[in-house]
Structures are given as structure tokens and as C-alpha cells.
Amino acid sequence: MTSELLYLDATRLAELIRTREVSPVEVVKAHLDRIDAVDPKINAIVTVADDALEAARAAETAVLSGKALGPLHGVPFTAKDSIDTAGVATQRGSPIFKGRVPDADATSVARLKNAGGILLAKTNLPEFSYWIESDNLLSGRSNNPWDLERTPGGSSGGESAAIAAGMSPLGLGTDLAISVRGPAAQTGIVSLKATHGRVPMTGIWPRAPRRFWHVGPMARSIRDLALAFSQLSGPDGHDAFASSTVPFDAGVGRSPDRPLRVGWMVEPGFGPVDPQVAATVQAAAEALKSLGLVVEPVRIPALERDFALDVFNRLHVMEMKPAFAEVTAGRAEDELYKMAKTMLALPDTSMRDYIDAEQAAERLRDGYAEYFRNYDALITHVLPIPAHKHGVDTFSINGHTVDATYLQGATVPLNVTGLPGISMRFGTSKEGLPINVQIVGSWQAESTILHVASLLESVSPVRDLHPHI
Template sequence: MTSEITRFDATALAALIRRRELSPVEVMQAHLDRIEATNPRVNAIVSLADDALDAAKAAEREVMAGADLAPLHGVPFTAKDSIDTAGVLTQRGSPIFKGRIPEADATSVARLKDAGAILLAKTNLPEFSYWIESDNLLTGRTNNPWNLERTPGGSSGGESAAIAAGMSPLGLGTDLAISIRGPAAQTGITSLKPTHGRIPMTGIWPRAPRRFWHVGPMAHSVRDIALAYSLMVGPDGSDAFATSTIAFDNGVGTSPAGPLRVGWLVEPGFGPIDPEVTATVRAAAEALHGTGVIVEEVRIPALERDFALDVFSRLHVMEMKPAFEEATAGRRDDELYLMAKTMLALPDTSMKDFIDAEQAADRLRDGFAEYFQRYDALLTPVQPLPAQKHGIPEFSINGQTVDATYLMGSTVPLNITGLPGLTLRFGTSHDGMPIGIQLVAKWQAESTLLYLASLLESVSPVRDLHPSL
């Protein structure tokens, strides 16, 4: 029964609990059992919430008493270990923060709890949430449940691996350049990086700078993403980027008034893309066309003029380095891992280069604004190839050798511009690894993304969504 319970998505679990066909205790115990059986090989879970089972028992008493139940009543969820959780370890993937226990929940965590969800565990990440693989000196390396020799990505790689492996039905990740969408694509799950500021970053390191940082849901299904997003969206009075009061109605199945127009783009603008990834994006475009969506191959000149990855690098080193310097001040060298040492050793961006990059960022925003005058959404790769083996510093893609940062080429434009992006699986590589696609919509248009994603989910050629661990 454990394996069956851990294959349900969060929406189904909530419905089964509401109908008293499953108890919150059964659901929680099934996921704890799955963690015990699976986590030693995957290393996605880094700490358990001590009160998870007690909370499930309390939730069960409410069900039996006939209480009004919140949308996620009794459903477990996990959170990346950079997201503060009251009374539960939040160590940010670094010995510097070993043993750190926050006093308060991050806003995103608090809102899921208010909706009845129960914190189950915290998930692994790279040091300071800052790399495309989830490995650190404190809690070690996370493996991809589809192939333990491959990475589940970063920085929300522990979260993606936990959900893919059935250890959690729903999770929270953060995204600076790729970190929600890339890991989701590498492990075959679904994720949403909302419009910047739609979900507050309160309770997530670093407090500053955060103009490119996002927090968002990760799950198996589009309906879970829509539900979780609807519960977390909106200002909290603390994060000054979170100001929009536009409501979100969780209308995944709501058809638009007229036919939607979607452009699809693989190259140029993102760097080289593997042929299997290109074929998957093309297949998704054809599938959308088959559902009645108007689909056209497009180019976005702004992406070709200013390579977003280069723009991001020039901006973010200048902004992020002080946070690293503050966190590592007075620390021993053996407490620092790959990215802390790398960041601290990087030269400062010159003021001229920084200003040039700011102007390039504005051109990218303008370019997307122009694009969305004509189209409702954009379909792209998530990253240029399926999940890679651990520790590879560079890749050969279509005869071009690129370093590992190029994995962020298709995702980082959305962090610079603040546009929303949704990832879901739509293909499989020749060696059995998931391949995802990315949907992009205009600012605040998450409902468009979720509607299109639900269409693709309904016609997806992928049927086996669970690795056989």
C-alpha cells in the first residue's frame, strides 16, 4: 500500500483524506517508509520534521471530528533546506550554518501549513543554494532517482529528486537562474517559477540581494502546481518585491476566450541545444497545435543581441559577492566548498560593465514585452541536454564545447526579466532520462501557463512518471 500511496499526487491525497478513504497518518507513514527505503541511495532528504507524525495524528482527529478541512489538509510537503522552517533544521548546505534552527517559518512554508499541509522534511541543495548540482560539505551529494550516476540538478535538486522518487508529493524550491526548472526537467517532474515577487521570499537566504530570486512549487502534476501556487501567492508586508494584489483563481481547466498564440524557439539565443531536446520541444509544439492552439516557430531578436547568461553573470557577481563575504567572514577554508570559494575569488565587475549589463537587461525586458504583444506564450527548452553525469565541467553540444554554466542559457532570461516559467516533462532521451520543456508567459499570466501546461500534460507521450527504485 505504501508504494501506491506515494504515487498519488497532492490533489488526489487531499481528496482521499477528505473522503476518509485514507487517513493523514497512513499518508505520512507511507512517505516516511518510502524515505527510509529510498533516501540512502538518493540522498535527497537531509532532515525530518520531528513532529510530522504527531501533526498527522492531529489532522486525523480533525477529519474524524467532521471539521472544515483546508485544501491540503493532512498532505505532506517538503522544502529546500534554504527555506526557513520553524523548529526544523535549515542549514543552507554549509557547515557554517550547521545546527541552525529558525524560530519562524518562511512565508511560503507558513501559507502551505495554513492550507493544512504538514511539513515532512527538508531537502538537499548546493552550498548556499548556488550551483547546478546539489552537493555540499555538510550533507553530501544528491543522486538522480532515474539514474544514480546522474545529477538531479541544482539548486533545488534535493527537492526534485525527493518528489520524483516518491518521498514527497509536493515541495518548495528556489530559483536564481535555473534552480526550480532545471532540476524538475532533470528528474521528470513539474515546477513553476512565478512572476518575480508573486510569492514572497521572506524567510529565505539571502535577504539581499533578491531581485533575481524566486520561490515556487514543485510536484508531479500541473493541478498540484496550480493549487500550491494559488495558496502561496500575494504580498506579505515584508518582501518589498511582493506587491501585486492580482488574484489567482486556480483555473487550470478554464478555456480562454479565443485561440491562444504560442511561439516556439530553440535556437538562436540560448546557446547550442542537443538534438533530442530540440525534438522534444518540436513535439510539444506540434502537440499544442493539435489541441487548437496557434503555434509558430519564432525568433526573439533581443535574445540574439544580448546573451542573457553573460548579462546575468556581470550583474549578479557584483550583487551577490557581498552576501558571500558576510556569510563566510572569519570562517576556516575547510568550511567552504566549491561555489563559496569560486564566488569569493571572482574579480568585481567594473562599473562600466555593470551599467552596460543593466542596459542589456532592460533591452531583454523590452524584447519580451514586444514579443508578448503578438503571442500569449513561448515554448522553449529547459536546458540544452538531459541530466548529465555528476561533476562534469564542460559539454560538447552540436560540436560546440561549452562550460557547465550554459545549462542555464534557456532559463536565466526569465530571472533577469522576472517572467514566469513552467516546466514539465514531455520526452525521454535515448538512455531513459527525462526531457522537459519550458513554457513562458507575460508577467502575471501564470493562468495562461497552467492552462497550456494542462493541455500538454493531457497529450504527453510520457506515461511512466515514476523511476523504479
């Protein structure tokens, strides 16, 4: 039974614990053993929580005593190492923060604990959460469990690798431009970047530029995303962006009162896309059509007028650099890795370009608003290619040569506009690597995209769900 626990989703683990078929101690021990067995190859885990087994024993006592149990009672979870955890080191991928132990949990961590979850470990990331690979001077490089020569992505790459490899059933990542959805795509798991402000960023660094940063759940099933989001969402009285009181029902998979209208697209507006990836998006669209949804190819003119990645870059450099400059002031050169150095060396955006970018961001929001007048959801790719080899700076994609930042072409529009998006697997490359699709909804419409995702999950053609490591 122990090995079977490793790839059950969090919802099922909670059911088994609640019905006393397994104990929280057994579940936590199984995942700790899995970390010992496979993490030396993957390097996803930065710090194991010393009190995980103690918390599991307390959870077991609560079950046996008949106390009321939270929806995640006894279920272990992991968190990216930029998210504060009381009494457990949070070092942000940098020697500058080596040995830093917070006094309080981030709101997101506290909420999962309040739901009964048990913090198992912290996971790897790039320096300061800034890059599409998870590598840093403090804890090194994470590898993809599907192919150790490839990246599990960034910036939540350690989290995605841990979940994909059976070291954790549920986790927390953060997303500035790609960082929960891209890593999920590179390792074949699922993730949710909710509407901006739905989940408080309190206790997470960096938060500049705050209007683009998100924290969200990563898991192995759509129902786990819904369950976790139901616990994570809502104001906390600290993060002013987290002010939405729109209710959320954790149930997914229910029939709507009318056929949903879904558009799908891969180009133009996102940059070049690998034909295998484009075919997977089209296959997802056709699968939804076969289930009775109204599905058709679409274009969004605003994405063609203003390239969202360019808009993002012009805005966020101005807003990010002061925070980086403050934290690195007076630090030795050998304490900084390549991304901090690169970011600090970027030229400031001129005020004219900054204002132009602000206006372009407004046009993008208006463009999506126009689209969602007629459609309930949008299906796109997450990444233009499957997981790539470590250290690659340029890519040839469908006849075009692009730099690594272009991998964010389909994800960053949701950060610029604040729209919600789900990353979920629906295909496999010729090399046996996962290919995910992205399901985008209107603002506050997480329930709609979770429903669409659950429909896709029910007809997924993917059979090889877990890497053989």
C-alpha cells in the same frame, strides 16, 4: 494501498483525506517509510521533521471531528534546506550553519501549513544554493533516481529527487537562474517559477540579488502547481518585491474565449541545444497545434543581441558577493566548499560593465514585452541536454563545447526579466532520461501558462513517469 499513495499527486491525496478514504497518518507514514527505503541511495533528505507524525494525528482528528479543512489538509510536503522552518534545522548546505534551527517559518512554508500541509522533511542543495548540482560539505551529494550516476540538478536538486522518487508529493524550491526548473527537468517532475515577486522570499537565504531570487512549488502534476501557487502567492507585508495583488484562480484546463497564440524556439539566443531536446520542444509545439492553438516557430531578437546569461553574470556577481563575504568572514578554509570559494574569487564587475548590463537587462525585458504583444506563451527547452553525470564541468552539445554555466541559457532570461515559467516533462532521451519543456508567459500570466501546461499534460507521450528505484 500504502504503496499506491506514493505516486498520487497532492490534489488527489487531499481528496482522499477529505473523504476519509485514507488518513493523514497513513499518508505521512507511507512517505516516511519510503524515505527510509530509498533515500540511502539518493541522499535527497537532509532532515526529517520530528513532529510530522504528530501533525498527521492532529490532522486526522480534525477530519474526524468535521472541522473545515484546508485545500492541502493532511498532505505532506518537503522544503529545500535554504527555506526556514520553525523548530526544524535549516542549514543552507554549509557547515557555517550546522545546527541552525529557525524560530519562525518562511512565508512560503507558513502558507502551505495554513492550507493544511504537513512539513515532512528538508531537502538537499548545493552550498548556499549556488550551483547546478546539489552537493555540499555538510550533507553530501544527491543522486538522480533515474540514474544514480547522474545529478538531479541544483540548486533544488534534493527536492526534485525526493518528489521524483516518491518520497514527497509536493515541495518548495528556490530559483536564482535555473534552480526549480532545471532540477525538475533532470528528474521529470513539474515546477513553477512565477513572476518575480508573486511569492514572498521572506525567511529564505540568500536573497541577494533579491530581484533575481524566486521561491516556487515543485510537484508531479500541473494541477498541483496551480493549487500550491494559489496558496503561496500574494504580499506578506515583509518582502517589498512581493507587492502584486493580481488575483489568481487555481483552476486550470479551461477553454479560453479565443485560440491561444504560442511561439516556440530553441535557437538562437539560448546557446547550443541537443537534437533530442530540440525535437521534444518541437513535438510539444505540434501537440498544442493539434489541439487547436495557433502555434509557430519564432525568434526574439533581444535574446540574440544580449545573451541573458552574460547579462546575469555581470549583474549578480556585484550584488551577491557582499552577502557571501559577510557570512564567511573569519570562517576556516575547510568550512567553505568549492562554489563559495569560486564566487568570492570572482573579479568585481566594473561600474561601466554593470551599467551596460543593466541597460541590456532593460532591452531583454522590452524584447519580451514586444513578443507578448503578439503571443500568449512561448515554448522552449529547459536544459540543452538531459541529466548529466556527476562532476562534469564542460559539455559537447550539438558540436559546440561549453562550460556548465551554459546549462542555464534558456532559464536565466526569466530571472533577468522576472517572467513566469513552468518546467514539465514531454519527452524521453535515448538513454531513458526525462526531457522537459519550458512554458513561458508574460508578467502575471501564470493562469495562461498553467492552462497551456495542462493541455500538454493531457496529450503527453510520456508513459514511464516514475523511476524504478
